[in-house]
Amino acid sequence: MKVSVLFSSGKDSSLAALLLEPFFQVELVTINFGISPTHEFAAESASKLGFPHSVLTLPSSHIEEAASLVVEDGSPGRAINYLHQQALEAVCSQSSCRAVADGTRRDDRVPLLSMPHVQSLEDRHNTMYMRPLFGYGRSAIDALVRQHLKVVQAQSDTVDKADYEAELRAFIRKQYNEGESIVVRSFPEHIQSHVINRIYP
Amino acid sequence: MKVSVLFSSGKDSSLAALLLEPFFQVELVTINFGISPTHEFAAESASKLGFPHSVLTLPSSHIEEAASLVVEDGSPGRAINYLHQQALEAVCSQSSCRAVADGTRRDDRVPLLSMPHVQSLEDRHNTMYMRPLFGYGRSAIDALVRQHLKVVQAQSDTVDKADYEAELRAFIRKQYNEGESIVVRSFPEHIQSHVINRIYP
Known part of the structure; x- marks a missing residue:
């Protein structure tokens, strides 16, 4: 069975693909909102990992909406969740999609779908x-x-890295007055990872 | 890394072992409380699946305690959870145990550890x-x-099948007046599965 894995080139989505690989036909999908070409890094990582890769471009209006959530909240949690939901809906809406996967971990708070939301996604898209x-x-x-x-x-x-945060930061910097200070204020500094290859045994 | 997988010979614990197999050194562990030799079926399934297998015998007092919970509740949920917790604690207490796994699914209600309980298990046993x-x-x-x-x-x-329910039913039948009718009343009929082999590609 084919599984479309939402892929940012970070270590979580890369590891998710590796765990699925022995059991499914893995295809990586990177979401881009047309703000900056972050999918190019993802394409490179996907090629090193040896998986087929495609880019799904979604309307920049989603980033606009997400940016307004960041400004309203002073933090990116709700915005990231919103973008992840749009991404899942878009991948599931593709006629060829029977299964979709992501790199969500047990201890993640964002992005995280509630169980009713998971059920709704699976039921509406029969996926x-x-x-x-x-x-x-x-x-x-x-x-x-x-x-x-x-x-x-x-x-x-x-x-x-091709995560939602990168395009969200870029959009706020460009479109908002004092965008730079909104970004500095709203996005907590944290360590990000970018996968550059497998370790082959 | 070695992982001890709690194994009942049902399809969930068998599939859990298969999903771990490409990434860990899987060892199956079946719990027995000395009530009936259900672990014999598990040993046979484990051998067909091709994994090393051991039996960990726990005190029958755990089944006694669980049986009283079944009688008190009129249903087996809390008792099964209690036995599963005892099983996890016992496996984690083995000096060689660095990681423990089970066949709990997303949609399971029983057995299911709460997140604080998961954290506590991992922290106390450094596992x-x-x-x-x-x-x-x-x-x-x-x-x-x-x-x-x-x-x-x-x-x-x-x-x-070597699940908690089998020994729990056997104990109640043997030790309680009208044990048979307690069992019929308290355990909802449902389809159980017993794995007899892999499907080799």
């Missing part, structure tokens, strides 16, 4: 939503990543 | 608790089972 990392805690995931992936880590604003 | 099926819904799991496992299915009281 399967898979979270291969959802049964694992941080230390198990760290161990799997160390064993299987070559990763570059750095502060979230300096890593080339 | 990793893994639920490989936790990110999958029923239809995805059914598809994986169909593809990888040979399964016998029947009403829960007629399947040879």
Whole structure:
């Protein structure tokens, strides 16, 4: 069975693809909202990992809406959740999609779908939503990543990665007065990861 | 890394072992409370699946306590949860245990550990608790089972399987006045599965 895995080139979505690989026909999908070409980094990582990869372009109006949530909340949580939901809906709406997966972990708070939302997604699209990392805690995931992936880590604003945050930051910087200070204020600094290859045994 | 997988010979714990197999050194562990030799069926299934298997015998006082919960509640949910917790604690207490896993699914209500309980288990034993099926819904799991496992299915009281319910039923039948009618009243009939082999590609 074919599974479309939402892919940012971060270690979580990369590991999700690796866990699915022995059991499904994995295809990576990177979402882009037309703000900055972050999908190019993802395409490179996908090629190194050896999976087919495609880019799904969604309307920039989603980023506009998400940016207004960031400004309203002073933090990116609700905006990231909103964008992830749009991404899942879009992938599931493709006629060829029987199953969709992401890199959501047990300890994640954002993005995270509630159980009623998961059921609704699966029922409306007659699809399967898979979270291969959802049964694992941080230390198990760290161990799997160390064993299987070559990763570059750095502060979230300096890593080339196709996550929602990158385009969201770029949009706010460009479109808002004092965009830079909104970004600095609203996005907590954290370590981001970008996968550059597998560790082949 | 070695992972001890709680194994009943049912399809969930069997599939959990299969999903872990490409990434960990899987060892199956069947719990027995000394009431009936249900672990013998599990040993046979484990051998067919090709995994090392051991039996961990726990005090029958746990079944006694669980039986009183069944009688008190008129249903087996709390008792099964209690036995599963005792099983996880016992496996994690083994000095060789670095990681423990089970076949808990996303849609399971019983047995199910709360998140604080999961954290407590991992912290107290300095171990990793893994639920490989936790990110999958029923239809995805059914598809994986169909593809990888040979399964016998029947009403829960007629399947040879090393789950908590089998010994719990046997204990209540033997030790309680009108044990048979307590069992009939308290355990809802449902389809149980017993794995007899892999489907080799």
